[in-house]
Amino acid sequence: MTGSTPSAAASEAPLDVQVLQTAASLENLAVASYTTAARLPFVVHGSGQLRALIARNTAHHTAHAQAFNLSVHKAGGAEQHAADARYAVNVRKILATTGDPTSLVGLFTELEDIIAQTCTRYAILATGGGVRSQFASVASVEAQHGAELLIVRTLLDTGRAESAGTAVDAVALPAAVGTAGIPLAVYLTADASAINEGAVR
Secondary structure: OOOOOOOOOOOOOOHHHHHHHHHHHHHHHHHHHHHHHHOOHHHHOOOHHHHHHHHHHHHHHHHHHHHHHHHHHHOOOOOOOOOOHHHHHHHHHHHHHOOOHHHHHHHHHHHHHHHHHHHHHHHHHOOOHHHHHHHHHHHHHHHHHHHHHHHHHHHHHOOOOOOOOOHHHHHHOOOOHHHHOOOOOOOOOOOOOOOOOOOOO
16 A cells, blocks of 8 residues: 655644644544445445454544544644545545455555554654553554454455354364464564654644
């Protein structure tokens, strides 16, 4: 998933306001993307577990966007209710042409990874202790989303997307499921969004 880089013009807002606004913009993008995905025909008429995952992740991202905007307000900045402009257009285009669960899960895996990497980096950069803790907390949830999506992708690839979750089902699952969700020993941040990418201008 690619997108244009943000304007080089620096925002005059404090660092914590900028990173909170950017984080909110990424969460807004996730909410919009999952909401669109929930209406796709192959989702509506397909896997109940995929629909449940989409609904759960939508709720998480909605809560994260609200929390980041609350922190922005407390920090004296303008709330960010728009989706991240760097990715929004391309994500909409991809969703408009996505016709199968595997492609959809691939898109969301990439999106979740960008948000997790961004929150991980911002947890180090933010100046306020409460803001750093907030980013660390959200990063762990986004990383969990990514891990779940990697496991779902493995289940889709092996024809077991509708596993009922019983002990018998667990024994029958392919061995790859056990490690699919943890591809890296160290979480990277090279794909984190720029600090002012979603800043309100």
